[in-house]
Structures are given as C-alpha cells and as structure tokens.
Amino acid sequence: MAATASEAVVHEFPLPAILTNPASTPPTLITQGAEGRLYKTTYLLPSIPSALKYRPPKPWRHPILDQRLTRHRILSEARILSKCRRDGLRVPDVYALDESAGWLMLEWVQGTPVRVNINQRLGNRTEDIEDDEELKDLMRRIGSAVGKMHSIGIIHGDLTTSNMMLNPPAGKAETDNVSGLEGEVVIIDLGLASGGVHDEDRAVDLYVLERAFGSTHPRAECVFGEVLDAYKKSFKQAGVALKKLEEVRMRGRKRSMLG
Amino acid sequence: MAAASVASPVPHLPTSTSTSITPASNTSTSTSTSSATSDMAAATSKSSWIALGCEGSANKLGIGLIRHTTTSTTILSNLRHTFISPPGTGFLPKDTALHHRTEFVALARRAIAEAGISPADVDCICFTQGPGMGAPLTSVAIGARTLALLWDKPLVGVNHCVGHIEMGRDVTGADNPVVLYVSGGNSQVIAYAEQRYRIFGETLDIAVGNCLDRFARVLNISNDPAPGYNIEQLAKKGTKLLDLPYVVKGMDCSFSGILASAEALAAQLLQLGPEGAGFTTEDLCFSLQETIFAMLVEITERAMAHVGSSEVLIVGGVGCNERLQDMIASMAKERGGSVFAMDERFCIDNGIMIAHAGLLAYRTGYRTSLEESVCTQRFRTDDVYVEWRD
Numbered sequence: 001m002a003a004t005a006s007e008a009v010v011h012e013f014p015l016p017a018i019l020t021n022p023a024s025t026p027p028t029l030i031t032q033g034a035e036g037r038l039y040k041t042t043y044l045l046p047s048i049p050s051a052l053k054y055r056p057p058k059p060w061r062h063p064i065l066d067q068r069l070t071r072h073r074i075l076s077e078a079r080i081l082s083k084c085r086r087d088g089l090r091v092p093d094v095y096a097l098d099e100s101a102g103w104l105m106l107e108w109v110q111g112t113p114v115r116v117n118i119n120q121r122l123g124n125r126t127e128d129i130e131d132d133e134e135l136k137d138l139m140r141r142i143g144s145a146v147g148k149m150h151s152i153g154i155i156h157g158d159l160t161t162s163n164m165m166l167n168p169p170a171g172k173a174e175t176d177n178v179s180g181l182e183g184e185v186v187i188i189d190l191g192l193a194s195g196g197v198h199d200e201d202r203a204v205d206l207y208v209l210e211r212a213f214g215s216t217h218p219r220a221e222c223v224f225g226e227v228l229d230a231y232k233k234s235f236k237q238a239g240v241a242l243k244k245l246e247e248v249r250m251r252g253r254k255r256s257m258l259g
Numbered sequence: 260m261a262a263a264s265v266a267s268p269v270p271h272l273p274t275s276t277s278t279s280i281t282p283a284s285n286t287s288t289s290t291s292t293s294s295a296t297s298d299m300a301a302a303t304s305k306s307s308w309i310a311l312g313c314e315g316s317a318n319k320l321g322i323g324l325i326r327h328t329t330t331s332t333t334i335l336s337n338l339r340h341t342f343i344s345p346p347g348t349g350f351l352p353k354d355t356a357l358h359h360r361t362e363f364v365a366l367a368r369r370a371i372a373e374a375g376i377s378p379a380d381v382d383c384i385c386f387t388q389g390p391g392m393g394a395p396l397t398s399v400a401i402g403a404r405t406l407a408l409l410w411d412k413p414l415v416g417v418n419h420c421v422g423h424i425e426m427g428r429d430v431t432g433a434d435n436p437v438v439l440y441v442s443g444g445n446s447q448v449i450a451y452a453e454q455r456y457r458i459f460g461e462t463l464d465i466a467v468g469n470c471l472d473r474f475a476r477v478l479n480i481s482n483d484p485a486p487g488y489n490i491e492q493l494a495k496k497g498t499k500l501l502d503l504p505y506v507v508k509g510m511d512c513s514f515s516g517i518l519a520s521a522e523a524l525a526a527q528l529l530q531l532g533p534e535g536a537g538f539t540t541e542d543l544c545f546s547l548q549e550t551i552f553a554m555l556v557e558i559t560e561r562a563m564a565h566v567g568s569s570e571v572l573i574v575g576g577v578g579c580n581e582r583l584q585d586m587i588a589s590m591a592k593e594r595g596g597s598v599f600a601m602d603e604r605f606c607i608d609n610g611i612m613i614a615h616a617g618l619l620a621y622r623t624g625y626r627t628s629l630e631e632s633v634c635t636q637r638f639r640t641d642d643v644y645v646e647w648r649d
Binding site for chain 2: 059064
C-alpha cells in the first residue's frame with residue numbers, strides 16, 4: 001500500500017461499513033494501493049486521528065480464498081505491530097480491527113513519508129549531496145530503525161522510503177517539517193512483514209531497501225552507505241547480515257530462466 | 260547495481276548487441292554503395308518488409324511470414340505443428356527436437372506457399388534464440404540458418420518473451436501496458452521503461468504452465484491439445500475449494516509448493532476415489548486454478564499500482580485460459596483500466612511473433628551474424644535493448 005499509487009485514486013469507491021457509522025468523522029481517502037485503501041478518520045474522540053486500512057473483497061477471487069487471505073494478512077499485520085510496540089520499536093499503534101470485515105485501524109502518524117522529505121531536501125541539487133550532514137543523519141536514523149526492527153526478529157518485506165514516516169518533533173506542525181529532516185523515523189505498512197531472524201532474510205530486506213532507494217532517489221545513492229553503517233552499530237548480528245547482503249547483491253534478480 | 264553487470268552464463272550470447280550494429284536512423288540519407296551495407300541502406304529507403312519467423316523453444320514448431328509497411332502489419336501465414344506426448348508424460352528435449360527437425364522443411368514450404376510469395380521477397384529470417392529448451396531451440400536454429408544461407412538472407416535472433424510482448428501489443432493495440440507473461444516456461448510481470456522490458460515480478464521457481472502440465476501428468480489428463488486446456492475444462496465443473504498454499508512475495512510468487520500439495524491430493528484421490536477422498540478431479544483442477552490465478556492477479560495488480568498503469572496485456576500459453584482472463588479483467592476494471600487478451604493463435608507459441616519482433620529489430624538495423632546465431636536456454640527479457648520503441 002505504498003503512497004506511490006496516490007495518482008491512481010481516480011474514482012469513488014463504496015466506503016467500508018465501519019466508516020458509514022453516523023458517529024464517524026467524514027473519512028478522507030489517502031491512497032489506493034494494490035492491497036487496499038487507506039482512509040484518514042478518527043478513533044473514539046473526534047480529536048484522535050486514525051488511519052483505517054481497508055482490504056475490500058476482491059470479487060475475482062474465490063470467496064473462501066479471499067476471506068482466508070484477508071483475515072490472515074490483517075491478523076498478521078496486527079500481531080507484528082503489537083510485537084514491535086512491545087519490544088520498543090516505534091510503529092503505529094493498533095487501535096481496533098475486524099478481520100472478517102477486512103479493516104485494521106491504526107494510530108495516525110503525523111508527518112510525511114521519508115521519500116517526500118528526501119525529495120524536498122534534494123530539490124534540483126546535484127552537488128554537495130554527499131556532504132549534507134543533516135541528510136546523512138536522517139540516513140543513520142533510518143539504519144538504526146531498520147536495525148532495531150531486525151534485532152527484535154521482524155522482517156519488513158517491503159522496505160522503501162514510502163514505507164517510513166518522518167514524525168516531526170512535538171510542537172511542530174506537519175507542514176513545517178517538509179523541508180527539514182528532523183524527527184523520528186517510524187516504519188509503517190507491515191502488511192508483508194513476517195517474523196524471522198535469519199541473516200539471509202535480513203539481507204534480502206536490506207537489498208530491497210537499497211534497490212528501492214536507488215531507483216527512488218538516484219542522486220542520494222551516495223549517502224546510502226550511512227544507512228548500512230548505522231545498521232551495523234544497531235545490533236550484534238548486524239555484521240553477519242551485512243556480509244550476507246554482499247552475496248544477495250551478486251545474486252540479485254539475475255536468476256536464469258529455464259525451460 | 261552490482262547485479263546488473265553479472266554476465267550471462269553463455270559467453271557468446273549477444274546481450275549487448277544493441278551497440279554492435281550500426282543503427283539505421285530514419286533520417287539517414289546514406290548513399291553507401293559498399294556491398295556490406297547495401298541491405299542496410301535498402302532497409303532505410305524501403306517501405307515494405309517481409310520476415311519469416313521460426314519458433315521452436317518448446318513443443319510447438321511454428322513458422323510464419325509477416326509483412327510490415329510503415330503503417331501496417333499483415334500476417335501472410337502462421338502455421339504451427341505441435342509435438343504431443345502421451346498422457347502421463349511430458350515432452351522430452353530429445354523427442355521434441357526430433358519432431359522439430361522432422362517437420363521443419365514441410366512446414367516452411369507450406370508457410371511460403373500459403374503466403375503466396377517467393378523466397379526472394381523475404382528480407383530476413385528470424386528465429387528464437389532463447390529462452391527455451393536447448394535441443395529444440397538448436398534444431399530450429401539450424402533450420403533458420405539453412406534458410407538464411409540457402410536464400411542469402413540475414414538472420415535475426417529474437418528473444419522469445421519479447422516476441423510474445425510485441426505481438427501482443429500489435430494485435431491488441433495496447434500501447435504501454437503492464438504485461439503478464441505466463442507460459443509453460445515463464446511467469447513474469449513486465450513493464451517497459453527506457454528501452455527495455457523490465458521484469459517487476461516473476462516466479463521464484465517453476466513457471467505456472469509447468470505447474471499445470473506436471474499436475475496434469477499425475478492425473479493422466481490428456482496433453483491434447485494442451486494439458487492446461489483440459490484442466491480448464493475440468494475446472495469448469497469443479498465446485499469445492501480445497502486448501503492449497505498461496506505463495507506471493509511482493510511482486511514475486513512461487514508455484515513448486517502448490518504443485519507438491521496438489522500432487523499429494525491427486526495421489527490421495529487416485530488411491531481412495533472421489534468418495535473416499537471427499538473431492539473430485541474437477542474440484543482439484545478448480546482449486547488449483549483458483550489459487551494460482553489469484554496469485555498472478557495479485558502480483559499483476561501490485562505492479563500496476565507500482566508503475567501507475569491501468570492497462571494489462573496477457574500473453575503466453577496460459578494466457579488463453581478464460582478464467583484467468585476474466586479475473587484479470589475484473590481486477591483491471593476495478594482500477595479503472597482494461598485488459599487486453601489474445602486468442603490461441605497468438606497466445607500459444609507461434610512463428611509470426613518471432614517474425615514480427617525480429618522485423619522490428621531488423622528495421623532498426625539489427626542483424627545476427629552466423630557466428631552469433633547460437634541459442635541459449637537462458638536469455639532474460641531485460642537483456643534485449645529495445646531500440647524500436649520510444
């Protein structure tokens with residue numbers, strides 16, 4: 001459910017039943033990804049904003065299979081988010097869910113996707129990017145957040161700069177931070193995440209991030225090393241995972257086709 | 260990216276042929292008279308071209324002739340001869356290669372006769388250079404080389420996957436779709452960007468068609484006309500959905516675990532009968548199709564969301580399946596887009612798609628010398644430099 005699909009929001013969709021409740025704050029459709037739709041609404045009080053991830057039924061799938069997949073994915077994401085919170089990794093809190101109705105309600109994380117902040121920061125610049133200390137510091141915060149996630153046994157499965165929010169420090173309005181890089185990195189969208197402590201899985205996770213970063217921010221590729229440096233310092237096994245990353249890079253998508 | 264520079268395991272494969280031949284610019288006013296470049300000059304001033312395409316990467320031998328003008332494409336002939344193995348068996352490389360060698364001359368003669376042209380009218384001989392099964396590929400390449408030498412025509416080696424994609428674009432009129440390429444040997448989700456067909460997702464192990472073919476063998480389902488077709492007909496009568504693994508990883512997917520589960524259920528069915536097992540052959544075919552096609556639709560949808568496209572083109576033998584076409588169409592409609600599907604003349608391997616893609620490359624000046632005309636079982640879709648598109 002990456003924010004890259006925001007342009008695809010072209011036509012009206014029927015709202016999920018939960019959002020048609022008369023007490024609901026009118027929701028805003030934020031994005032339509034491949035998996036489902038993300039709405040902004042509120043939880044319990046009109047002053048508590050929340051994110052509703054809705055996985056609508058896919059009519060082309062067999063209803064039993066559709067139910068099974070939707071249930072599994074919602075429960076799995078909720079369990080993984082709870083585990084992250086328990087182990088001290090900052091991710092959105094789980095407010096409520098209904099796996100048979102296909103929705104998961106999460107804390108609304110203030111801020112912007114890291115992708116937006118990096119692109120704003122880069123603007124049209126082509127020089128001095130490798131000396132941008134603030135940018136490098138952001139890279140290190142990304143590396144630490146990913147390291148922390150791996151250290152508690154979670155593999156994200158779809159790490160991109162769209163799947164991380166930069167949560168501005170308290171007291172700062174959302175819009176003030178767009179050009180700045182301060183704030184906490186909050187990993188979001190763990191819909192494809194799984195539990196895992198294998199170095200191989202960790203390395204593949206890093207490889208996915210590395211490739212996504214390179215294609216999203218080609219000019220900032222020179223500072224990506226900071227992510228890996230910070231990652232290395234973040235937990236004991238990190239060095240082994242990084243060693244494995246070199247192997248994964250060699251393999252890449254260059255698998256041969258047979259038959 | 261380090262991985263991008265890893266060379267193909269076959270050293271003489273022309274992975275970078277894009278730069279090895281002088282491109283014929285359309286504004287060129289070349290007046291070169293040297294014999295070596297005469298046909299290149301001809302290619303720039305001509306307004307009509309004819310190519311003969313030879314396909315034989317799997318069990319279908321296909322030979323077709325196509326004519327391009329600057330604005331139109333005409334299929335002159337499109338013939339196919341399929342090697343069908345007995346139920347319970349697959350097609351082995353040796354037997355398939357023998358079939359292609361045996362049928363090549365007769366099929367080539369018929370294709371020329373049906374097109375109503377003489378060999379002198381042909382501009383180039385196109386052949387499948389890979390990917391595919393080694394022995395059948397080589398047999399057909401020998402046929403193509405022979406024709407090229409006999410008639411003194413240039414050879415053009417074609418990537419099989421690119422052949423499917425280009426034919427699909429031409430037949431359906433889809434301009435820049437996300438391509439779902441599903442066949443017995445390949446399962447990829449592809450989109451075009453910057454002169455290459457980029458692979459966004461693919462199978463991590465066996466191809467979807469291979470999964471269906473091998474499943475058919477366990478139940479002794481006939482290979483005539485194709486195992487997938489017979490599974491599709493059986494599945495129409497199935498009602499019960501059995502639990503099979505569902506393996507999607509981002510934009511990639513895997514079919515080997517599903518095959519193993521389906522084979523285990525099939526063994527149970529053969530041993531206990533429908534009453535004892537609690538399900539029928541039809542149910543099993545139905546469940547297999549529902550599960551693997553749902554996976555394909557999911558990765559296609561993810562790729563569409565990722566590249567921001569709403570058009571899908573389905574190519575490859577499995578693309579003939581009407582249930583798959585319906586599922587993709589329903590998904591595309593929900594995204595405000597549309598699906599382009601092809602009929603069996605073009606979805607199933609054929610010579611015309613090789614002629615078509617080969618001729619597109621030929622017209623940009625691409626040639627494959629005799630020395631470079633070796634085949635390879637491994638030939639990635641994104642190895643091909645697509646000079647003919649913007």
